[in-house]
Amino acid sequence: MDKDVLIVGCGLCGSVIARELAEKGLQVQIWERRNHIGGNMYDYTDEHGILVQKYGPHAFHTKEKYLCEYICHYGEWHPYKLTCGAMFDNKYTPTPFNFTTIDTFYPKESATKLKEKLLNAFEGQSTATVLEVLQHPDPDIRGYAEFLFQKDYAPYTAKQWGISLSEIDPSVLKRVPLRFSYDEGYFDDPYQEMPVNSFDAFFKSLLDHPNISIKLEQDALEFLTVSSSGTELFLDGKSISFPVIYTGTLDELFGCCAGRLPYRSLRFDWKYEEKESLQEVPVVAYPQAPGYTRITEYKKLPYQDVRGTSYAVEYPLPYQLEQETEPYYPVLTEESKQQYMVYRGMAEKIPNLIPCGRLADFQYYDMDQALKRALEVLDSLQI
Numbered sequence: 541m542d543k544d545v546l547i548v549g550c551g552l553c554g555s556v557i558a559r560e561l562a563e564k565g566l567q568v569q570i571w572e573r574r575n576h577i578g579g580n581m582y583d584y585t586d587e588h589g590i591l592v593q594k595y596g597p598h599a600f601h602t603k604e605k606y607l608c609e610y611i612c613h614y615g616e617w618h619p620y621k622l623t624c625g626a627m628f629d630n631k632y633t634p635t636p637f638n639f640t641t642i643d644t645f646y647p648k649e650s651a652t653k654l655k656e657k658l659l660n661a662f663e664g665q666s667t668a669t670v671l672e673v674l675q676h677p678d679p680d681i682r683g684y685a686e687f688l689f690q691k692d693y694a695p696y697t698a699k700q701w702g703i704s705l706s707e708i709d710p711s712v713l714k715r716v717p718l719r720f721s722y723d724e725g726y727f728d729d730p731y732q733e734m735p736v737n738s739f740d741a742f743f744k745s746l747l748d749h750p751n752i753s754i755k756l757e758q759d760a761l762e763f764l765t766v767s768s769s770g771t772e773l774f775l776d777g778k779s780i781s782f783p784v785i786y787t788g789t790l791d792e793l794f795g796c797c798a799g800r801l802p803y804r805s806l807r808f809d810w811k812y813e814e815k816e817s818l819q820e821v822p823v824v825a826y827p828q829a830p831g832y833t834r835i836t837e838y839k840k841l842p843y844q845d846v847r848g849t850s851y852a853v854e855y856p857l858p859y860q861l862e863q864e865t866e867p868y869y870p871v872l873t874e875e876s877k878q879q880y881m882v883y884r885g886m887a888e889k890i891p892n893l894i895p896c897g898r899l900a901d902f903q904y905y906d907m908d909q910a911l912k913r914a915l916e917v918l919d920s921l922q923i
C-alpha cells in the first residue's frame with residue numbers, strides 16, 4: 541500500500557481520525573466493508589423521497605461544547621431536541637416518563653396526590669433515577685416506579701436483551717431518569733443537534749480532503765492478518781509497519797481464537813404507509829408488542845414535509861456472524877469483559893495496531909463518546 545496510514549472502518553471514529561491525519565499531511569487510506577460511508581450513522585433517501593437512517597434513529601447530543609463545535613464544523617447542523625414516547629395499555633406517554641405519564645395512567649385525584657408527593661420527596665430535583673424512586677419508603681411513590689417497571693422497563697429490557705422477565709435486575713434502571721415536571725425531550729444535554737441535510741452530507745464534508753482515499757466493499761479481514769508470533773500485522777501475507785487504525789471487532793481480527801464476543805443485533809422491518817402520521821413522535825417504544833421494541837417514523841426525525849410515512853419496526857436478536865446480522869450492542873457481562881481483555885492484550889502486542897471505536901473497544905458509545913474517543917486516540921498517536 542502506498543499510503544502512510546490504513547484505517548479500517550468508515551464510521552465516525554475512522555472518519556474523524558482520517559480527517560485529522562490528512563490535515564497533518566499524511567496520506568490516508570480507508571477500507572470499509574459496507575457499500576457506504578458513515579458507519580451506523582448512515583442515512584439515505586428511500587424510494588418514497590423520505591430521508592431514513594439505515595441502522596436506527598440517531599440524534600447528536602453532548603454535554604461538551606468542544607465536541608458539538610467539532611461536529612458542527614463539517615456540513616450544516618441545527619439544534620434539534622429529540623422527543624420519544626412509549627405505548628402501553630393502549631395509551632401513549634412521553635419518555636422519559638413525566639407528569640403527563642401520571643395524568644395518563646392515574647385517576648385525577650390520585651395523580652394530583654402523587655405529583656405533590658414526588659415534588660416534596662425530591663424537592664429541588666427535576667429528575668431522579670427510576671431505581672431511586674423504586675427504593676423510596678413512601679408506598680405511593682414506590683408504587684409508581686413499580687408500575688412503570690412492570691409495564692415498560694421490564695418487558696422492554698427482556699426483549700432488548702433476549703432474557704426472561706425474572707432475570708431482569710432493577711439495577712439496570714440506575715441511570716434511567718424520571719421527570720418531576722411536564723418537560724419533554726429525550727436527552728437533557730445542553731448541546732443537541734441534527735444535520736440540516738443528512739448524516740451522509742456530514743460525512744462527505746468530513747472526508748472531503750485530497751489526502752483521504754476510500755475503498756468501499758473492502759473487508760480488511762480478507763487482506764489483513766496477524767502473524768503467528770502475534771506481534772506483527774500482515775497485509776497480503778507481507779509484514780507491514782505503518783499504523784493501522786482498526787475500528788472493527790477485535791475477536792474477528794484474531795480469528796475468534798478466544799471465542800466470539802457477544803453482541804445484540806437488530807432487524808429493521810421497513811414499512812411505508814400513505815398516511816400523514818403513524819405515531820405521536822419520531823421514536824416510540826412498544827413494550828407490550830410481540831417481538832419488536834420500538835418504531836421510528838423518519839419524517840419526524842426531524843420533520844420532513846412529504847407525502848406518506850416510512851418507518852422501521854425494530855426487532856432485537858442475537859448477533860451471529862454467519863447470518864448477516866450486524867453487531868450493534870456489546871453484551872457486557874463480567875465474562876464478556878474478561879474475554880475482551882484477552883483480545884485487548886493480544887492487540888497490545890502489535891505496536892502498529894491501534895484499536896478504536898465502539899466495536900474495537902467493545903463499548904456502547906454515543907456519537908459524542910465515539911468522537912471523544914477518536915480525538916483521544918489521535919492525541920496518543922506518535923505520528
Ligand SMILES: Cc1cc2nc3c(=O)[nH]c(=O)nc-3n(C[C@H](O)[C@H](O)[C@H](O)COP(=O)(O)OP(=O)(O)OC[C@H]3O[C@@H](n4cnc5c(N)ncnc54)[C@H](O)[C@@H]3O)c2cc1C
Nearest residue numbers: 549551552553573579580596598599760788897898906907
Ligand atoms: C440503533 C442505534 C441507535 C443509536 N442512536 C444514537 C443516538 O441517537 N445518539 C448517539 O449519540 N448515538 C447513537 N448511537 C451510537 C452511534 O451509532 C455510535 O456512537 C457511532 O456510530 C460509533 O461510531 P464508530 O466509528 O465507533 O462505529 P461504526 O459506526 O460501527 O463504524 C465502524 C465501521 O467499521 C466497518 N468495519 C468493521 N469491520 C470492518 C472490516 N473488517 N473491514 C472494513 N470495514 C469494517 C463497519 O462496517 C462500520 O462501518 C446509536 C447506535 C445504534 C446501534
